[in-house]
Amino acid sequence: MTTNHTNPRLKRLLKRYGKKTSPVRWDFFVGYRPLVRYRMERQTKKLLGLIKRNQQSNQEFTLLDVGCGTGRYLTHFLSLGKAVGVDISKPMLEQAEKNTNGRATLIQADAENLPFKDNTFDVVTCSYLLENLNGPKDNPKKVLNEMYRVTKNKGQIIFTVETWYSMPNLISYVISFLKRKTPLNFYSVKKIKELTKRIDVQSINIYGLSPITVFFPWARDPLSMMKLIERIDNKLEKLMPLFGTQLIIEIKK
Numbered sequence: 372m373t374t375n376h377t378n379p380r381l382k383r384l385l386k387r388y389g390k391k392t393s394p395v396r397w398d399f400f401v402g403y404r405p406l407v408r409y410r411m412e413r414q415t416k417k418l419l420g421l422i423k424r425n426q427q428s429n430q431e432f433t434l435l436d437v438g439c440g441t442g443r444y445l446t447h448f449l450s451l452g453k454a455v456g457v458d459i460s461k462p463m464l465e466q467a468e469k470n471t472n473g474r475a476t477l478i479q480a481d482a483e484n485l486p487f488k489d490n491t492f493d494v495v496t497c498s499y500l501l502e503n504l505n506g507p508k509d510n511p512k513k514v515l516n517e518m519y520r521v522t523k524n525k526g527q528i529i530f531t532v533e534t535w536y537s538m539p540n541l542i543s544y545v546i547s548f549l550k551r552k553t554p555l556n557f558y559s560v561k562k563i564k565e566l567t568k569r570i571d572v573q574s575i576n577i578y579g580l581s582p583i584t585v586f587f588p589w590a591r592d593p594l595s596m597m598k599l600i601e602r603i604d605n606k607l608e609k610l611m612p613l614f615g616t617q618l619i620i621e622i623k624k
């Protein structure tokens with residue numbers, strides 16, 4: 372990628388994610404707190420389930436993870452097919468290279484301008500990116516359009532977003548407000564419908580993830596209650612399918 376340092380949006384993104392410490396901080400965030408780790412693992416399981424459900428058995432396919440970070444998903448995707456990761460941050464990609472033992476193809480690029488031809492991938496995924504596109508010039512719609520463009524016809528696009536009606540996210544919102552920082556770009560079902568309104572698709576499914584953790588602020592990580600939390604989530608996800616700390620959106624092109 373030719374890094375255009377005169378483009379203020381890219382400059383801002385590289386400053387935010389291009390630090391040597393960025394991968395360590397992200398992996399620490401993902402793995403340290405039991406509740407966060409639980410949600411991440413639940414999210415990965417859900418994603419893999421959606422992909423497997425849509426694929427013909429024994430058929431090799433190619434998958435792209437946009438904003439792949441340290442390769443959290445790629446390590447799992449490699450067992451399903453050929454995996455490609457794109458990220459704006461070099462340090463994140465270097466860590467992804469280590470985490471995937473060099474088995475994934477990793478490319479430094481901007482999610483708003485993906486360096487691939489139309490209809491290239493069977494599956495395109497993206498997690499924890501759209502809510503982080505909170506700068507004045509960031510354009511989540513453009514990212515989604517790019518993901519759509521590079522997905523093959525009849526292919527699958529799956530992305531996740533954090534919701535604003537969850538306790539940890541509301542706390543993060545208030546902290547940002549108090550620190551006069553721009554809050555993360557949290558989503559609701561309505562906002563997802565607006566985002567996906569103009570793309571031509573076979574179907575869109577929205578799934579709420581982990582409704583129970585909506586009620587837990589970050590500071591209360593009940594390690595001893597994880598099994599119970601999982602059981603409650605299994606029930607609530609069926610009863611309240613559009614409610615949760617995250618939404619997972621599955622689009623069939």
Ligand SMILES: C[S@@+](CC[C@H](N)C(=O)[O-])C[C@H]1O[C@@H](n2cnc3c(N)ncnc32)[C@H](O)[C@@H]1O
Nearest residue numbers: 388438439440443458459460463481482498499
């Ligand atoms: C919060 S991390 C999530 C990483 C990974 N998807 C996961 O779930 O573990 C967000 C990632 O998106 C990348 N990113 C942010 N803006 C981007 C852009 N415009 N194009 C490509 N990558 C971007 C960051 O460098 C960072 O690695």
